[in-house]
Amino acid sequence: MKQITAQELEEKIKSGEKVNLIDVREDFEVAMGKIPGANHIPLGSIPEKIEELDKNKHYYMICRSGARSGNACAYLIQEGYDVTNISDGMIGWNGDVE
Numbered sequence: 691m692k693q694i695t696a697q698e699l700e701e702k703i704k705s706g707e708k709v710n711l712i713d714v715r716e717d718f719e720v721a722m723g724k725i726p727g728a729n730h731i732p733l734g735s736i737p738e739k740i741e742e743l744d745k746n747k748h749y750y751m752i753c754r755s756g757a758r759s760g761n762a763c764a765y766l767i768q769e770g771y772d773v774t775n776i777s778d779g780m781i782g783w784n785g786d787v788e
Contacts, residue, residue, distance in 0.1 A: 691763050692774040696782035699725075699750060703785070710749045714762045715780070719754060723787030725780075733758045736765060745770055752776040752783075 702709055703725075711728040713720055720730050731739050733753070743749065749771065751759035756779040763775045776782075 691760065691767065693756075693777040694750075694774055696752070696776050696778050696780070697784070699752075699776055700783065700785045710747050712743075712749055712751050712762070714751060714753050714758050719780075725752065725783060726786055726788045728752065733762055736762055740766075740769060743771060745772075748772045748774070750774050750776060753779050755779045755781050 699709065699711075711725055713724050713728040713730045714733040714736065715724075715730075716732055724730060731742075743766070749766070751762045751766075751773055753759040753762075756775060756777045759779060760775045763773045766773045
Protein backbone atom coordinates (compact mmCIF):
# COMPACT_ATOMS: atom_id res chain seq x y z
CA MET A 691 0.00 0.00 0.00
CA LYS A 692 1.31 3.43 -0.94
CA GLN A 693 1.67 5.83 1.98
CA ILE A 694 2.74 9.43 2.53
CA THR A 695 2.68 11.66 5.59
CA ALA A 696 0.29 14.55 6.17
CA GLN A 697 3.25 16.92 5.75
CA GLU A 698 4.03 15.43 2.32
CA LEU A 699 0.36 15.85 1.37
CA GLU A 700 0.45 19.47 2.52
CA GLU A 701 3.54 20.09 0.37
CA LYS A 702 1.73 18.64 -2.67
CA ILE A 703 -1.27 20.91 -2.07
CA LYS A 704 0.90 24.00 -1.49
CA SER A 705 2.79 23.33 -4.73
CA GLY A 706 -0.52 23.47 -6.61
CA GLU A 707 -0.89 19.75 -7.25
CA LYS A 708 -4.53 18.72 -7.69
CA VAL A 709 -5.23 16.02 -5.12
CA ASN A 710 -8.37 13.95 -4.70
CA LEU A 711 -8.66 13.62 -0.93
CA ILE A 712 -11.23 11.51 0.88
CA ASP A 713 -11.72 11.92 4.63
CA VAL A 714 -13.11 8.68 6.08
CA ARG A 715 -13.67 9.95 9.64
CA GLU A 716 -17.10 10.08 11.27
CA ASP A 717 -19.36 13.13 11.00
CA PHE A 718 -18.55 14.41 14.51
CA GLU A 719 -14.81 14.27 13.77
CA VAL A 720 -15.14 16.12 10.46
CA ALA A 721 -17.26 18.76 12.21
CA MET A 722 -14.12 19.73 14.15
CA GLY A 723 -12.39 20.53 10.84
CA LYS A 724 -11.25 18.89 7.65
CA ILE A 725 -8.65 19.68 5.03
CA PRO A 726 -10.11 22.21 2.57
CA GLY A 727 -11.47 20.48 -0.51
CA ALA A 728 -11.54 17.00 1.03
CA ASN A 729 -14.56 14.85 0.24
CA HIS A 730 -16.13 13.29 3.32
CA ILE A 731 -17.14 9.65 3.01
CA PRO A 732 -17.24 7.88 6.39
CA LEU A 733 -15.40 4.54 6.35
CA GLY A 734 -18.60 2.53 6.80
CA SER A 735 -20.16 4.24 3.77
CA ILE A 736 -17.34 3.47 1.33
CA PRO A 737 -18.90 0.24 -0.05
CA GLU A 738 -22.24 1.92 -0.81
CA LYS A 739 -20.62 5.05 -2.28
CA ILE A 740 -17.88 3.32 -4.27
CA GLU A 741 -19.61 4.10 -7.57
CA GLU A 742 -19.02 7.80 -6.88
CA LEU A 743 -15.27 7.16 -7.21
CA ASP A 744 -13.50 7.10 -10.58
CA LYS A 745 -11.07 4.21 -11.13
CA ASN A 746 -9.09 6.48 -13.47
CA LYS A 747 -8.28 8.92 -10.65
CA HIS A 748 -5.80 8.66 -7.79
CA TYR A 749 -7.19 9.19 -4.29
CA TYR A 750 -5.51 10.11 -1.02
CA MET A 751 -7.29 8.68 2.02
CA ILE A 752 -7.16 10.31 5.46
CA CYS A 753 -8.63 9.69 8.92
CA ARG A 754 -7.50 10.70 12.41
CA SER A 755 -4.38 8.53 12.72
CA GLY A 756 -4.01 6.54 9.50
CA ALA A 757 -5.62 3.28 10.64
CA ARG A 758 -9.14 3.65 9.22
CA SER A 759 -7.84 5.25 6.05
CA GLY A 760 -5.48 2.28 5.74
CA ASN A 761 -8.48 -0.04 5.94
CA ALA A 762 -10.25 2.04 3.30
CA CYS A 763 -7.16 1.82 1.08
CA ALA A 764 -6.97 -1.96 1.45
CA TYR A 765 -10.63 -2.30 0.44
CA LEU A 766 -10.33 0.10 -2.50
CA ILE A 767 -7.15 -1.55 -3.77
CA GLN A 768 -9.04 -4.89 -3.83
CA GLU A 769 -11.73 -3.15 -5.88
CA GLY A 770 -9.19 -1.85 -8.40
CA TYR A 771 -8.68 1.75 -7.23
CA ASP A 772 -5.41 3.70 -7.11
CA VAL A 773 -5.09 5.04 -3.56
CA THR A 774 -2.50 6.33 -1.11
CA ASN A 775 -2.89 6.29 2.67
CA ILE A 776 -1.97 9.35 4.74
CA SER A 777 0.00 7.39 7.32
CA ASP A 778 -0.27 9.83 10.23
CA GLY A 779 -3.72 11.19 9.42
CA MET A 780 -5.11 14.44 10.77
CA ILE A 781 -2.83 14.07 13.80
CA GLY A 782 0.05 14.97 11.49
CA TRP A 783 -1.79 17.73 9.61
CA ASN A 784 -0.59 21.27 10.39
CA GLY A 785 -2.23 23.09 7.50
CA ASP A 786 -5.54 24.91 7.22
CA VAL A 787 -8.86 23.26 8.05
CA GLU A 788 -12.39 24.19 7.14
